[in-house]
Amino acid sequence: MLIDLIRQSLSPLFVRHAGRAGTSPKARSVALTGVLLAGLASAPAWAEFRVEITGAGVTQYPITSSPFRGEAEAPQKPASIIQADLVRTGLFRAVPVEAGQLDESSKPVVTTFRAAGSDYVVAGSVQRQGDGRYAVRFRLWDVVKNSDMGGQSYTVPQADLRLASHRAADWIYERITGEKGVFSSRVSYVTKAGGRYTLWVADADGENAQAALSSRQSIISPSWSPDGSxxxxxxxxxxxxxxYVHDVRSGQRRAVANFRGSNSAPAWSPDGRTLAVTLTKDGGSQLYLIPAAGGEPRLLSRSVGIDTEATFSPDGGSVYFVSDRGGSPQIYRIATSGGEARRITFQGGYNISPSISADGRSMAYITRSGGYKVAVMDLQSGTVNLVTDTAHDEKPSFAPNSKMIVYATRTAGGEALMTTSIDGKIKTRLAGRSGDIREPAWAPMGR
Structure with a gap:
């Protein structure tokens, strides 16, 4: 009876994802019961990124990232990484200029860069130290105003050269736009390839992916702790x-919800002390709160429907979740102290996978509207905008600066991880490991 209800209330796309070849009957059952989207067809690893800009009103800053002195001998090329980070946002346009060797101590000849149409210049150096670490230094110039905008330096082990470059891009992005950059943050996602499921942790550009877990059984619903650890x-x-709760750096983990029946859809509270989970231990798929270290769960909401895919508000005072209690999957909100749930989504008959921005202003989710697309709701006004034009989008997740969203989708070029600005005007395809790409999640800034 429960499966019949699920099949009636959930979409054909959902059933297709839940029943992909190689997924066990139990995995399919939990994917259905938990309203957990999983799986896209096999895709190649994307070594190149592509930026698509649509609509009016996108301001682009022309910038030159000059090759750093010494980077030819370095294992990473900071200037290229910085430039790629900035261009990927759609807000910057790379301007190549032949101006000789520059570094952080050089003052660029501003007329040369002005003539080429560049407004900003980044120059720096990378040098191996006696202890094997690398010193990365850079400076930013506004060539229109002929002013020095400052610079930074980092001394890091070789393994962190990419991270130092991303941090430099964060600093430059904030100096120019006034907004926080997120290039030094990370994303996670799951792939299925060759009968194995792998949970990957990668840089925010999709590069430098490291396997956190590999298994012949399904891995679903990754969720980052507030400190990103x-x-x-x-x-x-x-x-x-x-x-499970998995320490990313050490690889150690522990089971925190292993009750009778299904244990699924974990989500962290903002203080990192609590997980919201969906359990069937007492019948039905209901929401519970449980200590992140494990312990006795507390029932948050009980209904005759399926309640799942919880996510906390930034202040920790409420939980957004998906329920079919009204006959079709919709997004609701309930106080963490319990009480009556309030329906949030009213446009369309199928709305799932909520993600709340860190500033608390917006909710991204998947809606059925000529396919399955990412929608963004202004939580104060209730205004909803579709921000993608693809038809097979899955699992949106906000960047820590609330300005971008990562999601999985199928495009004309294959399956991929994508990002979009919250207004849908700027989209980027990220690098990703080969295999079915599932369940992306953007990490907080802690690293």
Whole structure:
């Protein structure tokens, strides 16, 4: 009876994802019961990114990232990484200029850059130190105003050269736009390839992916802790769905929800002390709050429907979640102290996978509207805008600066991880490991 209700209330796309080849019957059941989207067809690893800009009103800053002195001998090229980060936002346009070797101590000949149409110049150096670490230094110039905008320096081990470059891009982005950059943050996602599921942790550009977990059983619903040090996820490796908390740096993990029946859809509270989970231990798929270290769960909401895909508000005072209690999947909100749930989505008959921006102003989610697209709701006014034009979008997740969203989708070029600005005007395809790409999640800035 429950499966019949699920099949009636959930979309054909959802059923297709839940029943992909190689997924166990138990995994399919939990994917249905938890309203958890999973899976896209096999895709190549995308070594190149593409930026698409649509609509009016996008201001682009022309910038030159001059090759850093010494980077030819370095294992990473900071100037190229910085330029790629900035261009990927759609707000910057790269302007190549032949101006000789520059570094952080050089004053650029502003007329040369002005003539080429560049407004800003980044110059720097990278040098290996005696202890094996690398010193990365850079400076930013406004060539229109002929002014020095300052600079930074980092001394890092070789393994962190990319991270130092991303941090430099964050600093430059904020100096020019006034907004926080997120290039030094990370994303996670799951792939299925060759019968194995792998949970990846990568830089925000999709590069430098490292495997956090690999299994022949399904891995779903990764969720980052507020400090970016841990991932909660669901693994089927023990023959049933169990919620684990995984320390990303050490690789150590522990089971925190292993009750009778299904344990799924973990989400962290803003203080990192609590997880919202969906459990069937007492019948039905209901929302519970449980200590992040494990312990006795507290029932948050009970209904005759399926309640799942919880996510906390930034102040921790409420939880957004998906429920079919009204006959079709919609997004609701309930106080963490309990009480009556209030319906949030009213446009369309199918709305799932909510993600709340860190500033608390917006909610991204998947809606069925000529396909499955990312929508963004202004939580104060209730205004909803579709921000993608693809038809197979999955699992949106906000960047920590609330300005961009990562999601999985199928495009004319294949399956990919994509980002979009919250107004939908700027879209970028990220690098990604090969295989079915699923469940992207953008990490907080802690690293």
């Amino acid at each position: 841990k991932l909660a996820y669901v693994s089927f490796e023990s023959g049933k769905p169990v919620v």
